[in-house]
Amino acid sequence: MSAAIIEKRKQRAKNVHDARAIHTRAETEKRDMSAEERKNFDDLMATVDTLADEIALLKAGEEGEEERDEDEDKKKADAERLEAAEAAAEEDGKRGERRAPRGAPEQRGGNDREQRYAVAYRNWLRSGIETRDLSLGTNNAGGFLVTPTQMSKDLVVALNNLVFVRGLCDIETLTEAKSLGVPQITTDVSDADWTAEVPTLTADTSLVLARRDLSPNLLCKLVLASHRLLNNSALPEQVIMQRLAYKFAVSEENAFLNGSGSGQPLGMFTASASGIPTSRDVTAASTSTFTGDELINVTMSIPAQYAKSASFGWIMHRDAVKIARKLKDGQGQYLWQIGIGNDRPDTLLGYPLYQSEYAPNTFTTGLYVALLGDMKSYKIADVANMEVQRLVERYADSNQIGFLGRRYLDASPVLANAFARLKLA
Numbered sequence: 001m002s003a004a005i006i007e008k009r010k011q012r013a014k015n016v017h018d019a020r021a022i023h024t025r026a027e028t029e030k031r032d033m034s035a036e037e038r039k040n041f042d043d044l045m046a047t048v049d050t051l052a053d054e055i056a057l058l059k060a061g062e063e064g065e066e067e068r069d070e071d072e073d074k075k076k077a078d079a080e081r082l083e084a085a086e087a088a089a090e091e092d093g094k095r096g097e098r099r100a101p102r103g104a105p106e107q108r109g110g111n112d113r114e115q116r117y118a119v120a121y122r123n124w125l126r127s128g129i130e131t132r133d134l135s136l137g138t139n140n141a142g143g144f145l146v147t148p149t150q151m152s153k154d155l156v157v158a159l160n161n162l163v164f165v166r167g168l169c170d171i172e173t174l175t176e177a178k179s180l181g182v183p184q185i186t187t188d189v190s191d192a193d194w195t196a197e198v199p200t201l202t203a204d205t206s207l208v209l210a211r212r213d214l215s216p217n218l219l220c221k222l223v224l225a226s227h228r229l230l231n232n233s234a235l236p237e238q239v240i241m242q243r244l245a246y247k248f249a250v251s252e253e254n255a256f257l258n259g260s261g262s263g264q265p266l267g268m269f270t271a272s273a274s275g276i277p278t279s280r281d282v283t284a285a286s287t288s289t290f291t292g293d294e295l296i297n298v299t300m301s302i303p304a305q306y307a308k309s310a311s312f313g314w315i316m317h318r319d320a321v322k323i324a325r326k327l328k329d330g331q332g333q334y335l336w337q338i339g340i341g342n343d344r345p346d347t348l349l350g351y352p353l354y355q356s357e358y359a360p361n362t363f364t365t366g367l368y369v370a371l372l373g374d375m376k377s378y379k380i381a382d383v384a385n386m387e388v389q390r391l392v393e394r395y396a397d398s399n400q401i402g403f404l405g406r407r408y409l410d411a412s413p414v415l416a417n418a419f420a421r422l423k424l425a
Contacts, residue, residue: 005055012051019044163253164354168311168375169411173382174216214381216408217263221247222391224400240388244405254358256378256411257315265411268315268378268419269360269368275413281423287365290320290422292327292335292349298372298420299349306418311375313345313352317361320369324348365424373419383408 022041026033033041189204223243252265259267266275282298284290299307306312316324325336337347345352351372360368391402413419 005059008051008055012048015044015048019048163249165253165256166380169378169380170376171380171382214379214410214412216381216383216410218406218408219248219251220404220406221251222402222404223247224395224402226400230401240403248405248407253356257356257358261412266413268371268413269421276416276419276421280416280419281421283423284425287425288363289323290369292329294422295349298370298422301420302372303417306374309374309376312373313354313375314348315354315356315359315371317357317359318355319361320359321353321355363424368421368423370422371419377413377415377418378411379414380411381409
C-alpha cells in the first residue's frame with residue numbers, strides 16, 4: 001500500500017472523528033445541531049466521501065499497474081477462464097429463468113439479468129466490448145448502448161443535485177407515447193350564480209380549452225475520458241455519469257428558464273401565449289433596478305392558492321439577488337432572510353429564493369429580472385431511456401475516448417396564473 005493511500009486514510013479517519021464529535025455533542029445535550037454545527041458536519045462528511053473516492057482511485061491505479069506487469073500468457077489464460085465462467089453464469093441464468101415460477105418472473109431471472117447487464121455496460125464503457133445477448137436490442141455495430149436502469153436513475157438524481165429547477169417541477173416520464181398533451185384553460189367560465197329553487201338557467205359557453213403537446217426534443221452532450229482514467233478507475237460508469245450529469249444539467253436549466261419552445265423546452269422567462277404571456281408581467285418604474293414595493297406587487301399578482309405550494313418561490317440571477325439583498329422595509333429590516341440549515345433556501349418576502357446563473361441578468365429597458373411562481377405548474381416530459389455512443393477513433397490521437405450522451409425531453413409552463421415576472425420599464 002502506497003504512502004499516499006495511507007495518508008489519505010489518516011485524513012479520512014480524522015474527519016470521521018471530528019464529525020462524530022459534533023454529532024455526539026448535540027446528542028448528549030439533547031438538541032439539534034446549530035446552523036454552524038450542521039455546516040461543519042456536512043463539510044466534514046463531504047470531505048470523507050471525497051477522500052473515499054480518491055482512495056478507491058489510487059487503489060485501482062496500483063492494481064492496474066500490477067496487472068500491466070503480468071506476462072501475456074497469464075493474461076490470455078485469465079481471459080479464457082473469464083469467458084468460460086461468464087458462459088457458465090449465463091447458462092445458469094437462462095436455466096433460472098426457465099425454472100422461475102409462473103407469475104413471478106422478476107424473482108429468479110429478471111433481477112439477475114439487470115445486474116449482468118450493468119456489469120456488461122461497465123465493461124463496455126472501459127473496453128468497448130459488448131455482450132450481444134445483454135444489449136437489450138441496441139445497435140452493437142454503431143457503438144450505442146442504452147444505460148442501465150440504475151445508472152439512469154443515478155443520472156437524474158445527479159441532475160437534481162446540480163441544479164434546482166428539475167427538482168421542483170412536475171416531471172412525467174414517457175415510456176411509449178411520442179408526446180404528452182397538456183390541457184390549458186385560455187378562457188374560464190364565470191362564477192356560479194345564486195338562483196331560486198326552480199331556476200331558469202342559461203348555459204355559460206365562455207370556457208375555451210387549448211392544448212400544448214410536449215414532444216420530447218433531442219439533447220446531446222459529449223464528454224472525453226482518457227484511456228488511463230478508464231483503465232485505472234474502479235467504477236468507470238461513475239466518472240462518465242458525473243460528467244454527463246453536469247453537461248446535461250446546465251443545458252436543461254438554461255432551456256427551462258430561457259428556451260424558445262421551438263425544438264427545445266419553452267422557458268419560464270420566455271413570453272408566450274403557449275406558456276406565460278405578457279399579461280403575467282409586472283413592470284418596474286426604473287429601467288435599471290427594482291424596489292421592494294415592486295417585488296410586493298409581484299407577490300400580489302398571483303392568486304393565494306398557488307403560494308401554498310412547497311415549490312413556490314423566486315428565481316433570480318445572482319446580480320438580481322445582490323440588489324434584492326440590500327432592500328429594506330420601513331423599519332430598516334432586510335426583505336431578504338438567510339435560510340436556516342442546508343435544506344432550507346434563503347427567502348425573500350417570505351418565499352424561497354433560488355439563484356440561477358441562467359436567469360436573466362441584463363438590467364435595461366423591457367427585460368426580465370425576476371420570476372415568482374409555483375414550479376409544479378411547469379411540466380417536464382422525459383423519455384425514460386438514455387443512449388450513450390462510444391467514440392474511439394475520433395480522439396485516438398489524443399489518447400482519449402468520447403462518450404456522446406443522448407436523451408429526449410420537452411417542458412413548458414402549463415398554468416400561467418401560477419407565475420408572475422418582474423420586468424424593467
